[in-house]
Amino acid sequence: MFSLSEENYLKAIFHLERAFPAGVSTNALADEMNTKASSVTDMIKKLSEKKLVDYKKYQGVKLSEPGRETAVNVIRKHRLWEVFLVEKLGFAWDEVHEVAEQLEHIKSEKLIKELDRFLDFPKRDPHGDPIPDSKGNFINSNKVLLAELNKGESGICIGVKVSSPEFLQYLDKNKIALGQLIVILEKESFDQSMLINLNGKELKISNVISSNLYIKIS
Amino acid sequence: MFSLSEENYLKAIFHLERAFPAGVSTNALADEMNTKASSVTDMIKKLSEKKLVDYKKYQGVKLSEPGRETAVNVIRKHRLWEVFLVEKLGFAWDEVHEVAEQLEHIKSEKLIKELDRFLDFPKRDPHGDPIPDSKGNFINSNKVLLAELNKGESGICIGVKVSSPEFLQYLDKNKIALGQLIVILEKESFDQSMLINLNGKELKISNVISSNLYIKIS
DNA sequence: CAATATTTTTAGGCTTGTCTAAAAATAAAT
DNA sequence: ATTTATTTTTAGACAAGCCTAAAAATATTG
Secondary structure: OOOHHHHHHHHHHHHHHHHOOOOEOHHHHHHHOOOOHHHHHHHHHHHHHOOOEEEOOOOOEEEOHHHHHHHHHHHHHHHHHHHHHHHOOOOOOOOOHHHHHHHOOOOOHHHHHHHHHHOOOOOEOOOOOEOOOOOOOOOOOOEEEHHHOOOOOEEEEEEEOOOOHHHHHHHHHOOOOOOOEEEEEEEOOOOOOEEEEEOOEEEEEOHHHHOOEEEEOO | OOOHHHHHHHHHHHHHHHHOOOOEOHHHHHHHHOOOHHHHHHHHHHHHHOOOEEEOOOOOEEEOHHHHHHHHHHHHHHHHHHHHHHHOOOOOOOOOHHHHHHHOOOOOHHHHHHHHHHOOOOOEOOOOOEOOOOOOOOOOOOEEEHHHOOOOOEEEEEEEOOOOHHHHHHHHHOOOOOOOEEEEEEEOOOOOOEEEEEOOEEEEEOHHHHOOEEEEOO
8 A cells, every 4th residue: 555645646647747748857746746856856766666656867757557557546536536525515616626635545445436336437527537447447538628629610518627716616607517518609810719609608718718628529 | 733643542532531531541542542652652742732632741641622622523523434334335334444544534624514414414323323513512312231231121222332343243143233122031140141032033142242232221 | 668560751763754955967058 | 068057866854653672650569
């Protein structure tokens, strides 16, 4: 078993690897973990000795296969708990992160297996992020950012890129929810802002918004 | 907020105070915490500085009012999670302790409030132990050990004194469950063993068993 | 009540995970 | 290509929580 801190580092490396597939830098990791570069170096050494990451001095880190498995398992637990909090306990989707950060470290195979069943094997968390299955496989849907679509195109809103309370509350306020059909009526070439159709209602959104909404193109 | 270790010490002191109301000894606490007396002394000093316990050297510890509140809150969380595990996730009553030991330390007022509501404000955990309310009040029922009753007396089984898997599985095997009416048909004066009536069926139980079952006398 | 046994505390050390400050390596820029 | 800037690592320190061994206080017992 791994410590809370080790699990958090593995999770952070997993997330950063998407942006830095060649290797995650010490500074990027320090930033993500809200800690200092020297602390990161210490921990990376430990993870490297445990064969959870591949590491060469000054070269950044990558997850090893066992490291990736551990990270994905933590992410699976995080997202299942988020579903629980929203679906069963009535939390809003911008309130779940902090609590799920704690719950994701509870150690019990049976707990997560039964929770998954209790929630009816959800495929996505409340933010639309995919929940890996017990073997660590993610569903891969052909999602794109709304900002990448053009006038006349459309798709189902399936996720958010950023989960800050501010952004999620903006979406709530404007009645933008996951599962909704979005049709692009106009796209302003100057600032990339869009006029979209949402359930019959029209809404003007900026490029900042459209760059943080994932759309499933059918 | 308090550390995991601090919460566990407070909880242990709370439980031991029932047996040692004059003050919990360092050794008793070391035993309960599976640690060494010197470690206990260290922690007691820290808790004492934080005004969570009253402590005088060589005199044992007692919880202060804030210490008791914290301990009771941890116990409340532990027992609510046990109800969740059994009622919602289908755990057996002898499987819940270890997981609840972890879950009890999750920090979120809202989480526990909503969990309580989700579980429909349960008054007892799966072992029959009372769940304190959000203000820290325990329901007090006039419970006695089955062993203290005599021939002809009867009552409802409401709890167990010991929660070891062996004992709980013995109860399951013999169909003894909480909420059940127990009538004492015979009591052997030599070894205190009893012949009881359980839902129409007769069962012979030893004094070891009857000394670990709580009965509510009506 | 003095001697012995037990309990509790102190002293010093270890590990985990963090920090600051300084040194070393790499990258950028003139 | 040599200087300058940035990134990364090392060195040494610290707090939390635990340990062992020894000292001090309290209890027990003849």
